[in-house]
Amino acid sequence: MQSDVQRHVVVIGGGIAGLSAAASLADRGIRVTLLESGDRLGGRVSAWPTGDGRTMSRGFHAFFRQYYNLRSLLRRADPGLVSLMPVEDYPLQRSDGTRDSFAGLPRTPPFSVLGFMRRSSGFTVRTLARVNIPAAVELLRVSFPETFSRYDGESAAAFLQRLRFPAGARDLALEVFARSFFAHPEHFAAGELIAMFHTYFLGSAEGLLFDVPVDDYDSTLWGPLGSHLHAQGVTTRTGASATSIHLTDGAAIVTTGDERIAADAVVLAADPRAARALVQGLDAAGGAQWREQVCRTQNAPPFTVVRLWLDTLVDESRPAFVGTSGYGPVDNVTVLERFEQGAATWSAGHRGSVIELHAYACDATVGLDPCAAARLVARMERELHRIYPETASAATLHREILVRDDCPVITPEEWAARPGVVTPWSRLVLAGDAVRCDYPVALMERAATTGILAADRLLAGWGLAGHDVWTVPMSGLLARPRARRDHAPREENVTTSAGLRRCQPTRSQSG
Numbered sequence: 001m002q003s004d005v006q007r008h009v010v011v012i013g014g015g016i017a018g019l020s021a022a023a024s025l026a027d028r029g030i031r032v033t034l035l036e037s038g039d040r041l042g043g044r045v046s047a048w049p050t051g052d053g054r055t056m057s058r059g060f061h062a063f064f065r066q067y068y069n070l071r072s073l074l075r076r077a078d079p080g081l082v083s084l085m086p087v088e089d090y091p092l093q094r095s096d097g098t099r100d101s102f103a104g105l106p107r108t109p110p111f112s113v114l115g116f117m118r119r120s121s122g123f124t125v126r127t128l129a130r131v132n133i134p135a136a137v138e139l140l141r142v143s144f145p146e147t148f149s150r151y152d153g154e155s156a157a158a159f160l161q162r163l164r165f166p167a168g169a170r171d172l173a174l175e176v177f178a179r180s181f182f183a184h185p186e187h188f189a190a191g192e193l194i195a196m197f198h199t200y201f202l203g204s205a206e207g208l209l210f211d212v213p214v215d216d217y218d219s220t221l222w223g224p225l226g227s228h229l230h231a232q233g234v235t236t237r238t239g240a241s242a243t244s245i246h247l248t249d250g251a252a253i254v255t256t257g258d259e260r261i262a263a264d265a266v267v268l269a270a271d272p273r274a275a276r277a278l279v280q281g282l283d284a285a286g287g288a289q290w291r292e293q294v295c296r297t298q299n300a301p302p303f304t305v306v307r308l309w310l311d312t313l314v315d316e317s318r319p320a321f322v323g324t325s326g327y328g329p330v331d332n333v334t335v336l337e338r339f340e341q342g343a344a345t346w347s348a349g350h351r352g353s354v355i356e357l358h359a360y361a362c363d364a365t366v367g368l369d370p371c372a373a374a375r376l377v378a379r380m381e382r383e384l385h386r387i388y389p390e391t392a393s394a395a396t397l398h399r400e401i402l403v404r405d406d407c408p409v410i411t412p413e414e415w416a417a418r419p420g421v422v423t424p425w426s427r428l429v430l431a432g433d434a435v436r437c438d439y440p441v442a443l444m445e446r447a448a449t450t451g452i453l454a455a456d457r458l459l460a461g462w463g464l465a466g467h468d469v470w471t472v473p474m475s476g477l478l479a480r481p482r483a484r485r486d487h488a489p490r491e492e493n494v495t496t497s498a499g500l501r502r503c504q505p506t507r508s509q510s511g
Contacts, residue, residue: 006029006030006031007030007031007264007265007458007462008030008031008032008033008262008263008264009021009025009030009031009032009033009263009264009265009266009267009458010032010033010034010035010242010252010254010261010263010265010266010267011025011032011033011034011035011266011267011269012035012242012245012254012266012267012268012269012270012278013035013036013043013267013268013269013270013271013274013431013432014034014035014036014038014040014041014042014043014236014238015036015041015042015043015044015045015046015269015271015432015447016042016043016045016070016073016433016444016447016448016451017043017269017431017432017433017435017447017448017450017451017454018034018036018043018267018269018270018431018451019034019041019073019222019225019229019451020069020070020073020431020447020448020449020450020451020452020455021267021269021431021451021452021454021455022034022229022234022267022451022455023073023076023225023228023229023232023234023451024451024452024455024456024459024467025267025455025458025459026229026232026233026234027232027467028459028464028465030458030459031233031235032229032233032234032235033234033235033237033261033263034229034234034235034236034237035237035240035241035242035254035256036236036237036238036239036240037239037240037241037242037270037274038238038239039238039239040218040222040238041218041222041223041225041226041236041238042217042218042221042222043271044058044271044404044406044407045057045058045061045217045221045222045444046058046217046218046222047216047217047218047219048218050398050400052346052398053342053345053346054309054342054346054354054398054400055216055218055342055343056307056400056402057216057217057305058305058402058404059303059305059356059358059402060212060321060332060334060356060358061212061217061444062087062090062210062211062212062321063084063210063211063212063213063444064200064206064208064209064210064445065206065207065209065210065211066199066200066204066206066445066472067444067445067448068445068470068471069441069445069448069449069452069469069470070444070445070447070448072448072470073225073448073451074221074225076225076228077224077225077227077228078224081211082214083213083214083215083220083221083224084211084212084213084214085211085212085213085214085339086209086210086211087209087210087211087212087319087320087321087339088103088209089101089102089103089209089319090102090103090208090209090210090321090322090323091319091322091323092322092323092324092325093322093323093324093325093387094324094325094326095324095325095326095327095386096326100116100119100120101119102116102207102208102209103209105119105207107205107206107207108205109201109202109203109204109205109477110140110202110477112201112205112207113201113202116201123166124166127165127166127167128166130164130166131163131164131165131166132162132163132164135159135162135163135164136163137478138194139194139197139198139202139476140202140476140477140478140479141476141478141479141480142194142195142198142202142203142440142475142476142479143474143475143476143479143480144195144198144438144439144440144474144475145438145439147191147194147195148189148191148192148195148415148416148438149191149414149415149416150191151189151190151191151194151412151415152191152412152413152414152415153412153413153414154189154190154191154412155185155186155187155188155189155190155412156183156185156186156188156189156190156192156193157184157185157186157188158186158190159190159193159194160185160193179331179360179361180331180360180443181300181360181409181410181442181443182300182301182303182360182361182407182409183300183301183360183361183409183410184301184361187409187411187412188409188410188411188412189410189411189412189413189415190412191415192410192442195440195441195442196440196442198440198472198476199440199441199442199472202476202477203440203472203473203476203477204472204473212320212321212339212340213339213340214339214340214341215340215341215342216340216342219342237256240256240257241256241257241274242254242255242256242270242274242278243255243256243257244278244281244282244283245266245268245278245281245282245283245284245428246283246284247266247282247283247284247425247427247428251263251264251427252264252265252266252427252428254266264427264458265426265427265428265429265458266427266428266429267429267430267431267451267454267455267458268428268429268430268431269430269431269432269447269451269454270432271406271407271432272297272298272299272406272407272408272432272434273299273406275294275430275432275434276294276295276297279291279294279295280295282428284425284428286424287423287424287425290419290423290424293417293418293419294419294430296413296417297408297418297419297434298408298409298411299405299406299407299408299409300361300405300407300408300409301361301362301363301364301367301405301409302362302363302364302366302367302403302404302405303358303359303360303361303362303403303404303405303407304329304358304359304362304366304373304376304377304380304401304402304403305356305357305358305400305401305402305403306356306357306358306359306377306380306381306399306400306401307336307354307355307356307357307399307400307401308354308355308356308357308381308384308396308398308399309346309350309352309354309396309397309398309399310352310353310354310355310391310394310395310396310397311350311351311352311394311395311396311397312351312352312353312390312391312393312394312395313347313351313352313353314335314353314355314388314390314391315388315390318335318388319335319338320334320335320338320339321333321334321335322387324383324387327383327386327387328379328380328382328383329359329362329376329379329380329383330357330358330359330380330383330384330387331358331359331360332357332358333355333356333357333358333384333387333388334355334356334358335353335354335355336353336354336355336356337353337354340354350397352394352397353391353394355384355388355391357380357381357383357384359376359380362376362403363376364405366403367403367404367405373401373403377401407433408432408433408434410434410442415436416436418435418436419435419436420435420436420437421435421436421437421450421453421454421457422457426461429454429455429457429458430450430454431447431450431451431453431454432446432447432450433446433447433450435450437449437450437453439469439471439474440471440472440474441471449469449471452466452467452469453469455467
């Protein structure tokens, strides 16, 4: 039975997961207090000014077309998604001079994969003859969430070795997927890698093409969304770090600074390290095994972002974004003035390019030793000169460097032992890209999806309706018919709509 008393929820974390939870709760008339420890919204996808009209961020993020729930969140403040623009290609450039492209491929699996293989120089009759066919067929027989557990103990690197794909295809899988999770392939779960193969190649018609914001994240995405949430009654407090959570039979109490905020429930959507600290200090009876599960989660190695403002333009033929393989620590290069308005304005005024370099999964010393970080940055800039030779003679007018180690890593350990949205206490739920989710989603989309699921778990307890959650099909092209029918995520107790065509988004309703 629905209560006439307005509920109050504290959401800890103003990143995508926290924003998604706050928006979902506000939809149903819940009073929300959103606490963000930083000085702006966006969490690990934030951006900030650096002076002279320039901005900096934590690095390039691709808004893939399969990010249905993230896009739904953005549409709250931008119904037409005019803040996003398409990047027409996502080439992968290797140091031997070869390049793969995702533009112009058929959109329907398996023709999309066959088209890529036919066009890629990495696939020849000789290399294809070595492929482990039974292992390749596993990619077509996925059925989620069971597939996540099926590969417990196997790393992404071990699966790719077992698959015996050509070296070029392994580069694609390792560089585009495993390393984009900020992880070394040896320490990244095979089940996660296979889920991404399904999401991007074999289970959806959107492929690997994506959109990007037309300007910095703060002005185009999170600023407008924050204004929308404010209009919905959400109280947003930046610069407010939660230091403890206390759960009783009658309330959930969050401490921030000298203040204690009493609420009906808490959504813990902080970054993994902060979430572990809050769980370690959680004042609530029981839940020892669950606490241990949370505290066993790990952070990925450091990543490094270098943004350069050069005094000359790169060649006009350069793509807006290119993934790289064989160029030392550099994983991708972005030419920001090709899509970001602030960078384009600076570029026009100075006749120079704004270039961003990204290195995932760096050596741990980079995050601890400034000298190691300086050596890494120097190496990244030398590799840029190999990738885009015209930059070798350019002068750097400004340089911004960021090193962080606050991203989660999904390791090959038992998938079902990872903490999910539900906790031992009805007044506490989790959200974020580190949280186990039965859908084949990851990164920003997992954050947005678990934010909805966390909110809906609370709403269901109060007799309120939940929200639709969208995903690519939960089964592969060769999955057994029974597995294709019985694919509703179990923990969140949702049901999946039937009758939708394969390779189209599937809607689930939670709550």
